[in-house]
Amino acid sequence: MPLSKKEILFCILNGFLIGIANLIPGVSGGTFALILGLYDRLLGAITSITLDTIKITLQFIFGFWQKEKQSSFFSEMKRIDLWFLLFLGLGLLISVVSGAKLIQYLLQNHPAPTLALFIGLILPSLSVPYKLIEKHSFVVWLFLLPGIVLTIVPSFFMGENVGSENPLVALLTGAIAISAMILPGISGSYIMLVLGEYQIVIGKLSTITELSSIVFLMAFGIGCLVGLIVFTHFVKWLFQKYKSHTMTFLLGLILGSFFILWPFKDYANGQTIVGRSGEVKRDIQIATAKNILPQSTEDVWLPLLACLAGIGLGMGMNRLEALNEKEPEKA
Numbered sequence: 075m076p077l078s079k080k081e082i083l084f085c086i087l088n089g090f091l092i093g094i095a096n097l098i099p100g101v102s103g104g105t106f107a108l109i110l111g112l113y114d115r116l117l118g119a120i121t122s123i124t125l126d127t128i129k130i131t132l133q134f135i136f137g138f139w140q141k142e143k144q145s146s147f148f149s150e151m152k153r154i155d156l157w158f159l160l161f162l163g164l165g166l167l168i169s170v171v172s173g174a175k176l177i178q179y180l181l182q183n184h185p186a187p188t189l190a191l192f193i194g195l196i197l198p199s200l201s202v203p204y205k206l207i208e209k210h211s212f213v214v215w216l217f218l219l220p221g222i223v224l225t226i227v228p229s230f231f232m233g234e235n236v237g238s239e240n241p242l243v244a245l246l247t248g249a250i251a252i253s254a255m256i257l258p259g260i261s262g263s264y265i266m267l268v269l270g271e272y273q274i275v276i277g278k279l280s281t282i283t284e285l286s287s288i289v290f291l292m293a294f295g296i297g298c299l300v301g302l303i304v305f306t307h308f309v310k311w312l313f314q315k316y317k318s319h320t321m322t323f324l325l326g327l328i329l330g331s332f333f334i335l336w337p338f339k340d341y342a343n344g345q346t347i348v349g350r351s352g353e354v355k356r357d358i359q360i361a362t363a364k365n366i367l368p369q370s371t372e373d374v375w376l377p378l379l380a381c382l383a384g385i386g387l388g389m390g391m392n393r394l395e396a397l398n399e400k401e402p403e404k405a
Contacts, residue, residue, distance in 0.1 A: 077161065086164055088165060089165020094173050097169075097178075098181075098335075102254070102256075103255070109200065109258075113324075114206075118310065122153060130150045131147065187380035190384065193337070194386075196328065200325070200329075203325045221324065224326075226330050229361075245300075248293070248297025252297070258327050261361075264361060267358065334361060
């Protein structure tokens, strides 16, 4: 059954926010998927795609005039929540096309208030994953700690590892990076930096016509696909068996991401990594810059205002989501 117009609007808006989050250094789209209350549904939709889905889709493509094939196809698309995935993906695409240059400009010229704005956006939305924690025992809350540690610790090892051009390493890197991307609070590029593979992948993309680059990138892509399939099923299983423990761990990942989003950094001394077009990757430079204390009160007021603006926007988003959830109950 297709989504209502309001549901479509919310899917596109949420997809847009998830896409924007992916453009912010050290933050994954999973962060916003979780605080927007979409994480569980997104996992369910991804893990519901099976070989039968591909088989039924191919049968429909080559026999779309047959009512039986039509019925099977539309039933399968409903089962995998296709409309949700499509409109969420549309919002994500819009954010990448329209927001990438704006975010790059803000990170280049106003990094501190930009990071502070995202801290503000996330803060009021922490209530969403908190409400999904059904048990509040001491043991459950202990799972905050590994989540926080897993986000913060890799930052101390960035740039220390030298990558490899071995396709097997590319396969493993792809699997690990996509798995990290699924988790809130951790970005795939962040993990690739720790593994020392980020610059190698960028370099291979620049020489994509060469056979060695093709083999490397194919191995990386296969690793991403395998990691996506395996890890999403694993996280879904954890949700089903240990929901409160898993949600608390994910909340810890988000709390840990505030360390990466800390707006006061030694920006000039972050890693200088060159992109495919020869430009310095500003998001990587920011993510790898050392956190410092503000040097004066003048350094504080603009990020503080941005953070307060983010809190206001975050509260507004929560209010809109709450109204959207209540509407079906009135019908």
